[in-house]
Amino acid sequence: MDPxxxxxxxxxxxxxxxxxxxxLTIGMAWIVFALMNRWxxxxxxxxxxxxxxxxxxxxxxxxxxxxxGITMEFQFGTNWxxxxxxxxxxxxxxxxxxxxxxxxxxxxxxGVMIFGWNRVSKKxxxxxxxxxxxxxxxxxxxxxxxxxxxxTPAGYAMRNGRAELTxxxxxALNPSTLPRYTHVIAVSLLTxxxxxxxxxxxYLLKKRHEAFASRSLRVGLVTGVIAAFLVLSFGHWHGVQVxxxxxxxxxxxEGLFQTEKPAPGIIFAIPxxxxxxxxxxxxxxxxxxxxxxxxxxxxxxxxxAFPEEDWPxxxxxxxxxHTMIGLGFAFIGITLLGVFxxxxxxxxxTRWYLKMLMFALPLPFLGSQVGWITAEVGRQPWxxxxxxxxxxxxxxxxxxxxxxxxxxxxxxxYALLFGLWVFLLRHKIHHGPEEA
Amino acid sequence: MTHEILQVVWFFLIGVLFVGxxxxxxxxxxxxxxxxxxKKDGERRALLNSIGPFWDGNEVWLLTAGGAMxxxxxxxxxxxxxxxxxxxxxxxxxxxxxAVALEFRSKIDSPVWRAxxxxxxxxxSILPAxxxxxxxxxxLRGIPLSVGGDYTGTFFGLLNPYSLLIGxxxxxxxxxxxxxxxxxxxxxxxxxxxxxxxxxxxxxxxSLFVLGSIWTLAxxxxxxxxxxxxxxxxxxxxxxxxxxxxxxxxxxxKKALPAFIASSLSIAGLWGIVGASIFPNxxxxxxxxxxxxxxxxxxxxxxxxxxxxxxALIGVPIVLGYTIWAYKTFTSGGRLAADEKAGxx
Numbered sequence: 001m002d003p004x005x006x007x008x009x010x011x012x013x014x015x016x017x018x019x020x021x022x023x024l025t026i027g028m029a030w031i032v033f034a035l036m037n038r039w040x041x042x043x044x045x046x047x048x049x050x051x052x053x054x055x056x057x058x059x060x061x062x063x064x065x066x067x068x069g070i071t072m073e074f075q076f077g078t079n080w081x082x083x084x085x086x087x088x089x090x091x092x093x094x095x096x097x098x099x100x101x102x103x104x105x106x107x108x109x110x111g112v113m114i115f116g117w118n119r120v121s122k123k124x125x126x127x128x129x130x131x132x133x134x135x136x137x138x139x140x141x142x143x144x145x146x147x148x149x150x151x152t153p154a155g156y157a158m159r160n161g162r163a164e165l166t167x168x169x170x171x172a173l174n175p176s177t178l179p180r181y182t183h184v185i186a187v188s189l190l191t192x193x194x195x196x197x198x199x200x201x202x203y204l205l206k207k208r209h210e211a212f213a214s215r216s217l218r219v220g221l222v223t224g225v226i227a228a229f230l231v232l233s234f235g236h237w238h239g240v241q242v243x244x245x246x247x248x249x250x251x252x253x254e255g256l257f258q259t260e261k262p263a264p265g266i267i268f269a270i271p272x273x274x275x276x277x278x279x280x281x282x283x284x285x286x287x288x289x290x291x292x293x294x295x296x297x298x299x300x301x302x303x304x305a306f307p308e309e310d311w312p313x314x315x316x317x318x319x320x321x322h323t324m325i326g327l328g329f330a331f332i333g334i335t336l337l338g339v340f341x342x343x344x345x346x347x348x349x350t351r352w353y354l355k356m357l358m359f360a361l362p363l364p365f366l367g368s369q370v371g372w373i374t375a376e377v378g379r380q381p382w383x384x385x386x387x388x389x390x391x392x393x394x395x396x397x398x399x400x401x402x403x404x405x406x407x408x409x410x411x412x413x414y415a416l417l418f419g420l421w422v423f424l425l426r427h428k429i430h431h432g433p434e435e436a
Numbered sequence: 437m438t439h440e441i442l443q444v445v446w447f448f449l450i451g452v453l454f455v456g457x458x459x460x461x462x463x464x465x466x467x468x469x470x471x472x473x474x475k476k477d478g479e480r481r482a483l484l485n486s487i488g489p490f491w492d493g494n495e496v497w498l499l500t501a502g503g504a505m506x507x508x509x510x511x512x513x514x515x516x517x518x519x520x521x522x523x524x525x526x527x528x529x530x531x532x533x534x535a536v537a538l539e540f541r542s543k544i545d546s547p548v549w550r551a552x553x554x555x556x557x558x559x560x561s562i563l564p565a566x567x568x569x570x571x572x573x574x575x576l577r578g579i580p581l582s583v584g585g586d587y588t589g590t591f592f593g594l595l596n597p598y599s600l601l602i603g604x605x606x607x608x609x610x611x612x613x614x615x616x617x618x619x620x621x622x623x624x625x626x627x628x629x630x631x632x633x634x635x636x637x638x639x640x641x642x643s644l645f646v647l648g649s650i651w652t653l654a655x656x657x658x659x660x661x662x663x664x665x666x667x668x669x670x671x672x673x674x675x676x677x678x679x680x681x682x683x684x685x686x687x688x689x690k691k692a693l694p695a696f697i698a699s700s701l702s703i704a705g706l707w708g709i710v711g712a713s714i715f716p717n718x719x720x721x722x723x724x725x726x727x728x729x730x731x732x733x734x735x736x737x738x739x740x741x742x743x744x745x746x747x748a749l750i751g752v753p754i755v756l757g758y759t760i761w762a763y764k765t766f767t768s769g770g771r772l773a774a775d776e777k778a779g780x781x
Binding site for chain 1: 758
């Protein structure tokens with residue numbers, strides 16, 4: 001068995017699984033904070049019950065996020081030793097900063113919140129919920145800084161047989177950090193919002209805890225509609241940045257095999273890599289040129305302009321990218337519909353819409369997964385774009401059979417964790433918030 | 437600061453991070469080691485609630501130490517993590533199970549559910565408590581390295597007698613530390629029991645420390661080179677031994693808090709011995725000593741070490757500030773009763 005393929009599958013699986021949780025918990029941390037804010041203002045036991053309820057779901061999810069997150073820090077060393085040696089001078093610092101500035105903050109104040117409900121003041125709990133939200137949001141910044149450096153490396157020089165830091169701020173604020181970070185945070189708010197909306201909708205459909213559910217639904221909807229637009233805006237900013245800094249990736253995700261002037265935007269197609277064309281294409285003329293450059297006659301480079309050994313996998317990146325875009329528009333549609341129904345006073349009574357919200361709950365999770373596949377598979381064959389290839393980045397001292405063992409264990413253990421997570425969420429949801 | 441000075445500073449800082457981890461998460465692991473010895477649900481809940489507010493933050497010291505290793509000495513991080521692959525995966529899965537066991541155990545009101553998670557919590561604590569020492573033992577002993585810095589031995593090669601001895605010493609150390617934490621934080625009869633077990637753990641700890649010291653003096657000459665060159669360093673093992681003796685004295689005279697403090701100092705002392713022995717190596721190589729990973733050949737660039745130092749100067753005081761506040765807040769209510777029902781766990 002090929003150790004580099006096994007290492008890639010393991011990283012993709014563990015990273016993908018881990019990333020089910022941070023967007024949810026970052027989004028929910030802010031929603032919980034908003035509810036804690038409200039409780040501090042009103043001193044209403046119903047507001048306290050609402051905050052406590054959503055915090056309960058949050059903390060179960062947070063635990064799985066922490067557990068699966070430790071894996072990630074270990075894995076750079078265990079499976080990507082060559083990578084760690086080659087770019088560790090730049091990559092290691094953001095990870096250390098993430099632990100020092102963010103993990104300590106969120107973990108310590110989570111402890112206060114879980115154990116402090118009957119012990120510390122309302123204000124202290126409010127402050128703790130803010131620190132948890134800030135800590136987790138900050139943690140995303142550091143890891144996105146590190147991951148973005150892999151996409152658009154900057155502030156470094158090749159010295160002593162490795163990449164060495166020459167400018168910390170240039171490396172941290174490399175061209176893709178801010179577009180990606182803002183996009184990820186918006187996605188997190190969206191994920192938290194749809195989670196709260198979906199569960200609130202269920203309560204309303206069952207006619208249980210209706211006052212609580214109605215209020216939570218509205219908090220979720222406001223968050224969700226703002227987040228949906230932010231996701232699209234920041235996503236667009238990111239797309240333009242990808243076109244300028246990683247043209248091979250742009251060509252692959254857009255299914256553009258030949259350089260075209262102007263370049264069409266492909267809504268649907270089946271890319272055929274052997275034949276080097278996108279089949280059954282439904283496309284809008286000049287749309288890609290306009291989206292990227294703001295001009296209807298701009299030239300966009302296709303895959304053909306680059307050596308084939310530098311092409312990312314086209315079918316996978318094209319399909320995940322387009323799925324993500326489709327979902328992005330769906331989120332705008334769903335939340336706008338909700339706002340319209342709210343304006344008409346029909347939000348809680350339109351049962352088909354509540355059902356839609358319930359079924360839409362997993363969609364932001366799906367969006368994150370396909371988005372990350374686009375981002376990371378789209379960077380292939382590079383581990384760090386134009387600096388070190390993925391095949392050259394693995395640990396040479398780890399035999400394939402050991403990776404197979406750990407991979408099988410991860411799949412089994414994570415499947416168990418997922419089942420337990422869903423089980424505990426359902427148990428808590430069934431129980432509902434404390435009623436006065 | 438020059439590159440050379442920063443390399444020494446980071447050797448020391450990473451040591452401090454590992455000491456912090458061992459002292460703090462050390463009592464979490466120690467509580468886990470004794471968890472199944474307590475049979476009543478109320479007692480087990482009290483144990484979990486005693487570490488509840490702190491364990492997650494304590495565990496972050498490990499992530500910070502690992503992250504700092506990656507940032508400051510990426511060569512050493514890469515070699516150790518990839519070389520000890522299966523052992524580290526075992527530790528990782530244990531930590532994962534410990535984390536979810538702590539969070540999930542009391543969420544469903546079913547004795548079967550709780551019993552299963554109690555086992556997961558115990559195993560998730562015992563395994564790392566043992567394996568950390570085994571890993572450290574291998575570092576002390578030295579491991580075979582290639583020219584590229586990669587480990588060239590096998591998984592079973594890591595389970596050599598010397599490393600297993602260090603592993604058992606660590607296990608005894610954590611067990612003692614955890615038992616003393618229980619004696620400090622829980623009230624009544626369970627605390628008495630814990631003090632009794634602490635006494636036994638101390639005998640194991642002290643004997644293994646003596647055995648390990650004799651073995652090192654006799655069979656690991658490379659670990660004595662620094663002490664021969666600078667005999668003032670002998671004060672470190674001396675202080676460590678004194679701390680161990682003090683822990684034993686306080687334990688026997690049932691003074692739990694002084695015993696816990698002495699135990700913490702002994703942990704720091706043991707790490708001091710490790711640091712003094714291997715400096716300036718991070719990963720000594722058996723065979724050709726020139727292949728050892730040192731603070732000189734495995735470190736990051738001057739700029740990175742400087743940036744990291746600034747990050748540490750900003751971050752560490754802030755972390756210490758709110759950590760101390762959290763400990764004060766959650767230990768100020770007196771000891772926990774062993775029929776604790778109102779805790780978060």
